[in-house]
């Protein structure tokens with residue numbers, strides 16, 4: 512394909528719109544097919560009124576800028592975008608298997624076997640290494656924002672909160688607090704290692720079925736995060752517990768670098 516994905520000016524008339532794939536805060540995602548090529552895409556429709564009302568226009572611009580230049584097997588492609596008076600349309604890679612969250616709820620006991628979890632964590636670590644090389648920290652790694660391709664391979668989507676490093680969070684928090692790192696809870700500036708913390712929270716959630724620091728009260732969740740107060744069920748293997756212990760570390764500098772995650776024994780235990 513061409514270098515920049517924006518050579519051609521797209522418009523809604525280029526597409527047949529299919530079923531809705533999901534509902535997001537700023538708009539919905541639909542299946543769509545480009546009429547000439549018959550290429551199937553996902554079309555995320557954002558309402559300008561909502562985007563401007565929530566003052567996230569600069570964020571949407573940044574996410575379009577970031578994602579349109581990324582090329583990685585575990586990062587959802589943004590092929591292009593266009594807008595009309597009321598809406599912004601993102602032309603995205605279609606992930607036929609939907610969100611990891613939906614797949615998680617379909618599992619017995621709502622948790623994945625260790626082998627499957629290690630495959631997801633390895634894919635995510637390699638995508639994060641790529642993002643960090645581009646000075647992008649993602650910060651919103653959670654099952655709702657991870658999609659599955661036609662071979663069940665993991666794809667990071669929804670870069671709504673990704674920022675250029677280093678950065679201190681400027682916005683009120685929205686969505687779940689379960690994935691917040693200690694440095695974000697205490698409002699300190701955070702670096703790429705926030706993604707390593709989130710990788711640990713995700714690994715725990717995929718293995719156990721719920722997030723490590725979940726609590727009814729947000730204040731309690733913050734306390735648990737800062738005190739590293741989480742329990743590991745006894746069905747979690749020693750090797751998995753070892754890796755979790757290297758990711759869920761309060762001090763950002765002491766978290767296991769992503770390159771080391773890629774070669775950790777638990778990640779490669781299932782190599783046949």
Ligand SMILES: COCCOc1ccc2cc1OCC(=O)N(C)CCCNCc1c[nH]c3ncnc(c13)N2
Pocket residue numbers: 532533534535536538539540553555571574601603604605606607608609610655656658668669670671
């Ligand atoms: C500012 O926005 C940046 C891009 O964010 C997204 C890109 C693609 C997305 C979802 C994105 O954000 C999250 C979101 O809108 N939902 C939670 C709605 C439904 C979840 N997806 C369902 C889904 C199923 N098969 C898919 N194939 C491709 N993309 C999909 C989906 N969703």
